[in-house]
Amino acid sequence: MSREQQAVARARKAFETGRSRSLEHRIRQLKNLQRLFTERQKEISDAVKKDLSKSEVGTQLYETLGLEGEINLTIRKLKEWAAPRPAEKNLLILADTAYIKPEPLGVVLIIGAWNYPWAVTIKPLIGAIAAGNAAVVKPSEVCVHTAKVMEDLLPLYIDKELYPVVTGGVPETQELLCQRFDHIFYTGNSTVGKLIMEAAAKHLTPVTLELGGKSPCYIDKNCDISIACRRITWGKYTNCGQTCIAPDYILCEPSIQDQVIEEVRKSIKDFYTDNPKNCADYGRIINQRHFKRIMALMEDSTVAAGGENNESDCYIAPTVLRDVKPEAKVMQEEIFGPLLPILPVSGVDEAIKFINKREKPLALYVFASDDKVIKRMTDETSSGGLLANDCLVHYSVSSLPFGGVGNSGMGCYHGKFSFDQLSHLRGCLIKKLKMEGLNSMRYPPHTPEKLGWARFFILKTVDLGWLGRMALLAILVTVAAVVLQNYFL
Amino acid sequence: MSSPPSPSPTRWFKTLRRDLHKPRFETVLSELVLVKNEALHAINNLKKWMQPQHVERNLSTTLDACLVVGEPLGVVLIIGTWCSPVHACLVPLVGAIAAGNCAVISPSVCTSHTAKLLQQLIPLYLDNECFHVILASTNDLLEVVELKFDHVFFIGNREEGSKMAQAAARTFTPVTLLLTGKNPCYVDQHCDNAMAAQRIAWARFHNAGQSMVAPDYILCHADIKERLVQALKCCLMQFYGSDPRESRSFGRIVNLEVFNCTRNMLWRSGKVAVGGQVIEAEKYIAPTIMTEVVESDPIMQQEVFGPVLPVLTINSVDEATAFINKQEKPLCVYAYSNNKKVISEVMSKTSSGSFCSNDCVLQSLMVLLPFGGVGASGMGSCHGRYSFDTFSHRKSCLLRSTRFECVTYLRYPPYEDRNPSLMAWASTLSQKSQGWCQIL
Numbered sequence: 001m002s003r004e005q006q007a008v009a010r011a012r013k014a015f016e017t018g019r020s021r022s023l024e025h026r027i028r029q030l031k032n033l034q035r036l037f038t039e040r041q042k043e044i045s046d047a048v049k050k051d052l053s054k055s056e057v058g059t060q061l062y063e064t065l066g067l068e069g070e071i072n073l074t075i076r077k078l079k080e081w082a083a084p085r086p087a088e089k090n091l092l093i094l095a096d097t098a099y100i101k102p103e104p105l106g107v108v109l110i111i112g113a114w115n116y117p118w119a120v121t122i123k124p125l126i127g128a129i130a131a132g133n134a135a136v137v138k139p140s141e142v143c144v145h146t147a148k149v150m151e152d153l154l155p156l157y158i159d160k161e162l163y164p165v166v167t168g169g170v171p172e173t174q175e176l177l178c179q180r181f182d183h184i185f186y187t188g189n190s191t192v193g194k195l196i197m198e199a200a201a202k203h204l205t206p207v208t209l210e211l212g213g214k215s216p217c218y219i220d221k222n223c224d225i226s227i228a229c230r231r232i233t234w235g236k237y238t239n240c241g242q243t244c245i246a247p248d249y250i251l252c253e254p255s256i257q258d259q260v261i262e263e264v265r266k267s268i269k270d271f272y273t274d275n276p277k278n279c280a281d282y283g284r285i286i287n288q289r290h291f292k293r294i295m296a297l298m299e300d301s302t303v304a305a306g307g308e309n310n311e312s313d314c315y316i317a318p319t320v321l322r323d324v325k326p327e328a329k330v331m332q333e334e335i336f337g338p339l340l341p342i343l344p345v346s347g348v349d350e351a352i353k354f355i356n357k358r359e360k361p362l363a364l365y366v367f368a369s370d371d372k373v374i375k376r377m378t379d380e381t382s383s384g385g386l387l388a389n390d391c392l393v394h395y396s397v398s399s400l401p402f403g404g405v406g407n408s409g410m411g412c413y414h415g416k417f418s419f420d421q422l423s424h425l426r427g428c429l430i431k432k433l434k435m436e437g438l439n440s441m442r443y444p445p446h447t448p449e450k451l452g453w454a455r456f457f458i459l460k461t462v463d464l465g466w467l468g469r470m471a472l473l474a475i476l477v478t479v480a481a482v483v484l485q486n487y488f489l
Numbered sequence: 490m491s492s493p494p495s496p497s498p499t500r501w502f503k504t505l506r507r508d509l510h511k512p513r514f515e516t517v518l519s520e521l522v523l524v525k526n527e528a529l530h531a532i533n534n535l536k537k538w539m540q541p542q543h544v545e546r547n548l549s550t551t552l553d554a555c556l557v558v559g560e561p562l563g564v565v566l567i568i569g570t571w572c573s574p575v576h577a578c579l580v581p582l583v584g585a586i587a588a589g590n591c592a593v594i595s596p597s598v599c600t601s602h603t604a605k606l607l608q609q610l611i612p613l614y615l616d617n618e619c620f621h622v623i624l625a626s627t628n629d630l631l632e633v634v635e636l637k638f639d640h641v642f643f644i645g646n647r648e649e650g651s652k653m654a655q656a657a658a659r660t661f662t663p664v665t666l667l668l669t670g671k672n673p674c675y676v677d678q679h680c681d682n683a684m685a686a687q688r689i690a691w692a693r694f695h696n697a698g699q700s701m702v703a704p705d706y707i708l709c710h711a712d713i714k715e716r717l718v719q720a721l722k723c724c725l726m727q728f729y730g731s732d733p734r735e736s737r738s739f740g741r742i743v744n745l746e747v748f749n750c751t752r753n754m755l756w757r758s759g760k761v762a763v764g765g766q767v768i769e770a771e772k773y774i775a776p777t778i779m780t781e782v783v784e785s786d787p788i789m790q791q792e793v794f795g796p797v798l799p800v801l802t803i804n805s806v807d808e809a810t811a812f813i814n815k816q817e818k819p820l821c822v823y824a825y826s827n828n829k830k831v832i833s834e835v836m837s838k839t840s841s842g843s844f845c846s847n848d849c850v851l852q853s854l855m856v857l858l859p860f861g862g863v864g865a866s867g868m869g870s871c872h873g874r875y876s877f878d879t880f881s882h883r884k885s886c887l888l889r890s891t892r893f894e895c896v897t898y899l900r901y902p903p904y905e906d907r908n909p910s911l912m913a914w915a916s917t918l919s920q921k922s923q924g925w926c927q928i929l
Contacts, residue, residue: 055904058904087855087858088857089857090856093851098852098858100859101844105863106840106864182864190661193661194658197658197661198655198659200654201651201654201655201657202655204668204865204868206869224891227891234900270901271902271903273903279903280903281902282902367891369891374888378884382884383884385887386558386885386886387887389888389889389891390889393887393889394885397550397885399544399546399555400885401883405882405884406639406661407661410663425859425870426844427842427844427852427855427859427860427870428836428844428845428846428852428858429846429848429851429858430832430846431846431847431848431851432827433680433681433685433827433847436684436687443687443728444512444691444727444728444729444739445730445737445738446512446514446738450514454517454518455518455522
């Protein structure tokens, strides 16, 4: 048996013992996971620095703080989420109990990505643990040091049979995908996403795919361009543009293009100094392959700001491209780097048409002070999520489902959505062996009379709320009548 | 918005009688009324379902609007099954329409008359450009799936389901699969055998056993086996008379392929305790109960789409749940008992799409409970609001203003030394109150 087969087999055996199901176990594991982040912050940050050149503060802000918040929320709400959810009843089952019971799925496979290795690998794990599953964690092999830290530290804090970490590259991932899972959760690109979905389909395994795409950013000419550009600059160049929900390209009217470029340039200077290469808060491209890919994207566009680069250091300066054409290389694939193309459009109509001609993105950004513009964008386009007048931060609101649509992915997570995504919501109807008279209308031999009764019970909708209110009104009237009679008459 | 089926139910009765010899009563209840119910429920609740949902905000988004907006997916493909040919296509169609999509509907060609009737009637009632009916075999449908839809909804067997899922994966299409399997039915020694038998017999033998949600096999205590089989025999007599072939309330098998398959299972498994008569020319199989069936018998190796009910004996609830868990997760698990603890044990120790105690099938007809599978019985769900959600994309919307920039400055670089302690302080506050980092 290969190492991967063994890990999965052990996880399944551990799941079958039933120990991952109790609420106490789930909460205990989550609290242990919490301790990992408080006690091992240094080792986590050091590894992320080696992999992504991210500063310690950056790691906390963009990775671990979010996870700690998610763990806290889950621990606090788990009892409520895991409880049976009552279903409304009709006349036919008025005397019975109907509810939806969340149950664990079994063994979940979580395949992480390299850009925010902790956030995108551990957040689904929190949902998997909360839902009572076992989970095999496969961190991205691109972040060599972080994968090693996960492999070393996770078993020290959480159940190592139920939640094994399996490291490795493509062959190991392929070996894992030959095994049968009850759910696969993947964050990454759509090419690999498709392969994973096909492998999962053979076993009828449901998948959650958090992919990417080109997230458009429309800047209306009537908005505070300075603040808009500040927020866009932050959203674009954090993690050197290597964020699945980074604003990929800007659509704006030609009359404001120069102002936008100027404001972005100003914000770049404020954030990363005149020389971002020497700024501790500015990252690097993950590897040479991506560096070359991103550099090639710039080839047929005009650089308005930035453009400096250094291959040996995988450094690309925060760059803005102007007057970009839709056929340009930079518009043919998700950039995932610090290039910000600006495409001039005549207004919101053209922007909407442009966006709808393309695949549905993971995020859509609109900067406008006119609510009508925002409403049009919301109603007339489709995307995983939509954010008005800011970038990225919808990711941090746990009550909003985070996920894609169409080519940007399927399924969603964060907060309760993680719990529901990794649970089976089982419909349960609890009846008694009584009141058989009501059932007799369904038994053969069939008669028109029985049919009449059956139609009545099924089609009649009972608004129990209305009935309740009528009953209350009747009681109040009776009480009023009694009071009036006894005390005033 | 969809309207209820044709004002002339007689056409439906005649068509379903030709395909499945379905009794009129069953056509009305298990097909037409259910679709009508779904449509009415959707009409009454659509405004509520379409409303954007405002969600809980954290401290940093207090001044913003956080909402989830439901959007149509686009063009969906609905592939029905032959055992409830009308219901299987039209119930998901209600959800697809309610969610604002266009749809291509493919009723099963096994029930060819019903498929043709749907193909004739749907264009008379629904927008011809938005909704099309196609008639295609499963192999052709695999090619159709690859034409790229925004969602595929499939009801059928496991083998076909897996092929559909793989075809959908090639075009990155999300799927909902409701797949048939073997639905176990546990009967405890502490229960009213007569009442249990009545409910089980109705569930198993309606539509001549051709139902995805009928109890596929019984697991009962050795002590009560004889009594239960006797009670089932009495029910069959009550329902269909001494010769079910003459009863207008009993159906026929849909085609020779399914007939032969069921007949072979019957002949090569266990022992016939009740029924067992088959007449190929009529595709008639009498309501049959089998005993002395073992796990390795053909009838326990695949789902039974006919009026044959094997009864296996076990000695305890634990043995029953262990047996159920050895098999693939089914669409439904049923348990009959007067003892709440036994019901609770069967429910908590097994997994299935849905569960019903002391009755069968009803949980799959409720508009207010999700109906779907898990594991080998499928993924996703439908009925009522769940259909609407299946065919919608829930888009998260966070609508901020560009005022109060002074609050957001803390997230911008440079990350000076003072920032980590400030952030740690801010996030400690946040952990006590709401969620993640407030300063974002």
